[in-house]
Amino acid sequence: xxxxxxxxxxxxxxxxxxxxxxxxxxxxxxxxxxxxxxxxxxxxxxxxxxxxxxxxxxxxxxxxxxxxxxxxxxxxxxxxxxxxxxxxxxxxxxxxxxxxxxxxxxxxxxxxxxxxxxxxxxxxxxxxxxxxxxxxxxxxxxxxxxxxxxxxxxxxxxxxxxxxxxxxxxxxxxxxxxxxxxxxxxxxxxxxxxxxxxxxxxxxxxxxxxxxxxxxxxxxxxxxxxxxxxxxxxxxxxxxxxxxxxxxxxxxxxxxxxxxxxxxxxxxxxxxxxxxxxxxxxxxxxxxxxxxxxxxxxxxxxxxxxxxxxxxxxxxxxxxxxxxxxx
Amino acid sequence: xxxxxxxxxxxxxxxxxxxxxxxxxxxxxxxxxxxxxxxxxxxxxxxxxxxxxxxxxxxxxxxxxxxxxxxxxxxxxxxxxxxxxxxxxxxxxxxxxxxxxxxxxxxxxxxxxxxxxxxxxxxxxxxxxxxxxxxxxxxxxxxxxxxxxxxxxxxxxxxxxxxxxxxxxxxxxxxxxxxxxxxxxxxxxxxxxxxxxxxxxxxxxxxxxxxxxxxxxxxxxxxxxxxxxxxxxxxxxxxxxxxxx
Numbered sequence: 001x002x003x004x005x006x007x008x009x010x011x012x013x014x015x016x017x018x019x020x021x022x023x024x025x026x027x028x029x030x031x032x033x034x035x036x037x038x039x040x041x042x043x044x045x046x047x048x049x050x051x052x053x054x055x056x057x058x059x060x061x062x063x064x065x066x067x068x069x070x071x072x073x074x075x076x077x078x079x080x081x082x083x084x085x086x087x088x089x090x091x092x093x094x095x096x097x098x099x100x101x102x103x104x105x106x107x108x109x110x111x112x113x114x115x116x117x118x119x120x121x122x123x124x125x126x127x128x129x130x131x132x133x134x135x136x137x138x139x140x141x142x143x144x145x146x147x148x149x150x151x152x153x154x155x156x157x158x159x160x161x162x163x164x165x166x167x168x169x170x171x172x173x174x175x176x177x178x179x180x181x182x183x184x185x186x187x188x189x190x191x192x193x194x195x196x197x198x199x200x201x202x203x204x205x206x207x208x209x210x211x212x213x214x215x216x217x218x219x220x221x222x223x224x225x226x227x228x229x230x231x232x233x234x235x236x237x238x239x240x241x242x243x244x245x246x247x248x249x250x251x252x253x254x255x256x257x258x259x260x261x262x263x264x265x266x267x268x269x270x271x272x273x274x275x276x277x278x279x280x281x282x283x284x285x286x287x288x289x290x291x292x293x294x295x296x297x298x299x300x301x302x303x304x305x306x307x308x309x310x311x312x313x314x315x316x317x318x319x320x321x322x323x324x325x326x327x
Numbered sequence: 328x329x330x331x332x333x334x335x336x337x338x339x340x341x342x343x344x345x346x347x348x349x350x351x352x353x354x355x356x357x358x359x360x361x362x363x364x365x366x367x368x369x370x371x372x373x374x375x376x377x378x379x380x381x382x383x384x385x386x387x388x389x390x391x392x393x394x395x396x397x398x399x400x401x402x403x404x405x406x407x408x409x410x411x412x413x414x415x416x417x418x419x420x421x422x423x424x425x426x427x428x429x430x431x432x433x434x435x436x437x438x439x440x441x442x443x444x445x446x447x448x449x450x451x452x453x454x455x456x457x458x459x460x461x462x463x464x465x466x467x468x469x470x471x472x473x474x475x476x477x478x479x480x481x482x483x484x485x486x487x488x489x490x491x492x493x494x495x496x497x498x499x500x501x502x503x504x505x506x507x508x509x510x511x512x513x514x515x516x517x518x519x520x521x522x523x524x525x526x527x528x529x530x531x532x533x534x535x536x537x538x539x540x541x542x543x544x545x546x547x548x549x550x551x552x553x554x555x556x557x558x559x560x561x562x563x564x565x566x567x568x569x570x571x572x
Contacts, residue, residue, distance in 0.1 A: 187435045194432050197421045204381065204415070206407030206436045206487060 004325035005185070008263075011326075012181055015264060016174045023166045031166055037267075037274050038169040039231050040254070042176045044266030046223030047251035052261035053184055054216040055196025059114045060121030061224055062247035063101070066128065066240075067093040068225030073238030074134065076147050083150045083159075087229045094225020095218055097124075102217030106210060121248050128240040140239025148233050165234045172230050173267070176223055181263050183219065184327055192216055193261075224251075257306055259313030263327050268314055276302055332395065334359040334521050335380065335491060340389035342375055349375040351545035353389075357491070362513065362522045364536035366529075366556075368565065372545040373525045374416060377493050380523075381413035382406045394490070407436075412489035416496045416525070418476045422469025426479055429468050430454050433486035454486040458512065474505045485516065492516065494524040498531055510534055533557075541565070 019038070026034060043065050050056050071093030075086040105116045129137045150157040157164055183189050194202045195209050203209050232238045241247075250273075251266075258269025280298035284291075310317045319326040337355040341348065349372045357363055365373050378384045380391060382403035391399045398406055407413075421429050434450035455461045458478040463471065468479055477497060484492050498506050506528065513522060513535050526532050532539060532553070539556045541548040549559045556562055 187431075190428060190432060190435075193424070194421055197423055198419055200383075201415070201419045201421065202432070203403050204383070204407060204413050205433050205483065206404050208402075208404045 004327075007325055008181065008327045012177055012263070015267075016170070016177065019170055019173070023163065023170060028162060031162055033274065033278065034271075035162070035166045035169045035234070037271050038166075038173045039227050039234070040250075040274070041267035041270040042173050042230070043224050043227035044251045044254040044258070044270045045176055045180050045263075046220045046225075046227065048255045048260060048262075048266045049180060049183065049223065050216055050220035051252065051255055052265075053189060053196065054192045054213060054220075056213065056216070057114050057252070058105075058117040058217075058220075059245075059248050059252075060101070060117030060119075060124075061220075061251050062243050062245065063121040063124035064094050064098055064221040064224035065228040065231075065247060065251075066124065066243035067097045067221070068228030068230075069232045069238050069242050070128065070135065070228075071225065072229035073141055073143060073232035076143050076233070077141050077238070078134065080147075083148050083233050087226075087233060090225055090229025090232070091222055094221045094228070098218045098221025098225075099214070102214045102221070106213050106217065118245070118248065121243070121245065125240060125243040125245070128243050135238070135240065137240050140237055140241070143232065143236040143238065145236065148236060159234050159236070168234055169230065172226060176226065177263065177267075180223075181327060184261075184263060188212070188215070196261075253303065256313055257303075259315030259317070259319070262313070262315040262319060265313055265315040272314075273299070332359070333357060334394060335523075336392045337380070338390045338392075340376070340379060340391065341387045342372075342379055342384065343387045348545045350379060350386075353542075353545070353547055355540065355547070357521060357523060359490075359521055360517070361537045362517050362524070362535050364532040364539045365523065365525045365542060366527070366532060366539060367542035367548070370544075371542040373542055374495055375545075376542065377413070377495060377523065377525060381411055381493055383413070407487060407489075410488070410490035411493065412484040412487040412491070412520075413493045414480045414484040414495060414497065416499070418473070418480055420468040420471075420476055420479050420483070422467065424468055425464065426455070426460055426466055426468055426471070427451060427464040429479055430482050430486050433483040436487070450486055450488075454482045457485055457515070458482040459508070474501050477501060477505075481512070489520050492520045492522050494522065494526075496525050496527060498526065498528050506531060 022034065023031060046064070047061050050058055068090035072086040072090030075081040075089040076083070081089065101117065101120050105113055105120065108116050128135045135141065145158065145160045148159045159165055159168065191202065191207055191212055195212060199209050228242065254269035254273055255266050256269065257273055258267065259265030277295050277299060281295040284295065312320060315326065333356040335357040337353055340350055340353040340355070342350040353376060365376065367373050375384065379386050382401060386399065390397060393409055393411060398409065430451045431447070434447055434454065455464055458481055460475060460478055460482060463475065468476065471479060477500070481494070481497060498509055501509065510531060516522060536553055538551060539553055540550045541556060541562050543565045548565055549556060549562050551559070
């Protein structure tokens, strides 16, 4: 138990505690926004494990998120599964898809890896449209609250209750955050970083870099799928928008903003980006009511400033300048 | 020596890059416990040859055997597990990781089969102590002086507990004092591992090597003790003659 480990564990538990308190004090609108952000933050953490720590830039993570989304959503909608088993189904779908896509895509590196993952994700997206009879495509499926309710040991969890929803999202985030922390601090995490830094050298230390990278893709895919499955069950909507290329790019932006290869960066990035979009939309609408301006310009400007002044993201820069022990 | 089983053998080993025969029908055999130097002019195929042995590149044809086992088609990481360690010609330590973590990566791979944290720490300490980098364990590897990076590279090779340690130009860029230390280090290492080194510095070669293999244009030009190589007329013409005229 080194000092850095105690400090980082305390920090992570502190962040979780802070979020728990926020659940009670936030106004209803913001509590709902943050519930969403927590789930998308989990998605970003999954992305970060592969991109930040292993150094593999995927442009197809929407398929893992929506594998969880559809795996859980369709199981509830068509098979009438209960929420916990549907959640497990979502994870299984994510794991299986990540294993297959990883095994094929990892035969390539660099730009080719980006293209191949993007193409797989496009196939997945088009499949959600093609099988519209089951998925209802763009329009999507709405899961009824009754289908998503969990009865457990006499307790009754209703996902439409904002407090329950916030609590469930925070629980998932906490579990994933601590798992990520454990992974990146483990010897295996060190090997992933070594692969990112110099794959050839890692190979010559006797590591099978392919299986290590595949494990990272699967872990990343399962975490992303967990976010998707939870999204379907908590918000009750499953639609192909979540499989579109936009949802492959977004986690990359969130991670870059918050700081790649930092455990808390993805959450911070997601939160900031979400509020940036939210605030800039309403600000623009108020300032120029007739112009119908899009928030995209503001987001673009923010990204340009980020790249110019914080190329390592917010937490990455803080770690570099001040807090070297940040995991 | 005839009764001793060779640790490493290569038969009819070839590697072509397009029309270039970088390694051309090389027969090679290495006895356990020996220090062998490979010398030859630039472009003779030395690095290609040891890369074939380490599994970094695949041969065009030929067979490689290690410890009585055919390893021709074994991927590099499995050869490392059999005990073949390769240290890079161009220093390629993990620049952003600490010295300690660099060596830890090498140690923990060999210790994944259930040995505990104590063994891991002992392995790291031992490898760092051997090359004299104990004081700098917390420094970022990229911040080390070049000579120290070379030593770290060797420490990572050592930490793998190799039976065959391949060193590709280990003294390149070292000062005279550092070279003296390196010669002393190899003198100690040879008790634990067979050593195959590519080296341009003739002083180092003559002091360390039991036998020398001379490569030229992908072929074995000569092989023998340092004295035999020194006296070999072909070698003098192809290599020593040109360099030391």
